[in-house]
Amino acid sequence: MKNEIKVTINEEKGRVDKVLVERLQDYSRSQIQAWLKEDAVTINGEVIKANRKVAAGDEILITIPEPVTLDLIAENIPLEIIYEDQDMAVINKPQGMVVHPSAGHPNGTLVNALLYHLENLSTINDVIRPGIVHRIDKDTSGLLMVAKNDKAHESLAKQLKDKTSLRKYVALVHGTISHEKGTINAPIGRSKTNRKKQDVIADGKPAVTHFTVLERFNDFTLVELQLETGRTHQIRVHMNYIGYPVAGDPVYGPRKTLPGNGQYLHAKILGFKHPSTGEEKVFEVEMPEDFKKTLENLRN
Numbered sequence: 001m002k003n004e005i006k007v008t009i010n011e012e013k014g015r016v017d018k019v020l021v022e023r024l025q026d027y028s029r030s031q032i033q034a035w036l037k038e039d040a041v042t043i044n045g046e047v048i049k050a051n052r053k054v055a056a057g058d059e060i061l062i063t064i065p066e067p068v069t070l071d072l073i074a075e076n077i078p079l080e081i082i083y084e085d086q087d088m089a090v091i092n093k094p095q096g097m098v099v100h101p102s103a104g105h106p107n108g109t110l111v112n113a114l115l116y117h118l119e120n121l122s123t124i125n126d127v128i129r130p131g132i133v134h135r136i137d138k139d140t141s142g143l144l145m146v147a148k149n150d151k152a153h154e155s156l157a158k159q160l161k162d163k164t165s166l167r168k169y170v171a172l173v174h175g176t177i178s179h180e181k182g183t184i185n186a187p188i189g190r191s192k193t194n195r196k197k198q199d200v201i202a203d204g205k206p207a208v209t210h211f212t213v214l215e216r217f218n219d220f221t222l223v224e225l226q227l228e229t230g231r232t233h234q235i236r237v238h239m240n241y242i243g244y245p246v247a248g249d250p251v252y253g254p255r256k257t258l259p260g261n262g263q264y265l266h267a268k269i270l271g272f273k274h275p276s277t278g279e280e281k282v283f284e285v286e287m288p289e290d291f292k293k294t295l296e297n298l299r300n
Helices: 016-023 029-037 110-117 150-161 234-241 289-299
Strands: 003-008 041-043 059-064 080-084 088-093 141-147 166-174 181-185 188-190 198-200 208-216 220-227 265-273 280-284
Touching: 016 029, 016 041, 016 059, 080 280, 088 110, 141 150, 150 265, 166 234, 166 289, 181 234, 188 234, 198 234, 208 234, 220 234
Parallel strands: 141 265
Antiparallel strands: 003 059, 041 059, 080 088, 088 141, 166 220, 166 265, 181 208, 188 198, 208 220, 265 280
16 A cells, blocks of 8 residues: 555645655655655646645655665776775776666666675765765766765865866767857756656756867867766756757767767766865776777777
């Protein structure tokens, strides 16, 4: 039998998420937001968004999803560790690897590999994301920082939030960009038409991406991108928004225009202050061989 919560609106006014936080004192704000994102909340039988306004007489039904139990297993998956000390590690994640377990990817993830290769991982995030300070998409390759204790995690996460860390990517995009540099300042949030996608929307979270042209080809451009913010799919959404979608991107760009398994996007440079010593650290890794080969083919 499904677990359900029913709420009838009497005199309350305003957004449904805020009303539910007030009414359901036994549940956290983040839990209520999660239900809304999972389309588990209806008003009068209609699935609604968090910003939907309530009216007197509305019948709200929350169908609580069955909990998914995930057993974290250390797996001997090859991992390229670029740097490691007692506080943290820097990993070069291969294309095709998911960062942490989920219902669709219970194992084979970066976290499963980290549990095998590293002795300690921070515990600040939930149980399925030990050590994970930030993420890159499954089919994006490149550099990620991993925290081995909570103090290091807090320091690295604060640098991301304060925009003091350095994150540079290289991407191959469709079209020929005529100007040398540009900045995309456009808010990003969940798409209004497809819940699995992100989009540039007026009420989204601030998102800023800087780009520099590195090389031009007939129908493609190689660009370097620097992130100020770290929204979900930020580079992919922003480049599609200005008309130059990332090549190979199955979600935001034309499919299968080049050989490969996913978007041509690589987290090339990562910089931060070491959480214990304060020393400036900058790491750089070359793009994967498939990426290099595609560029050679375009040059020829």
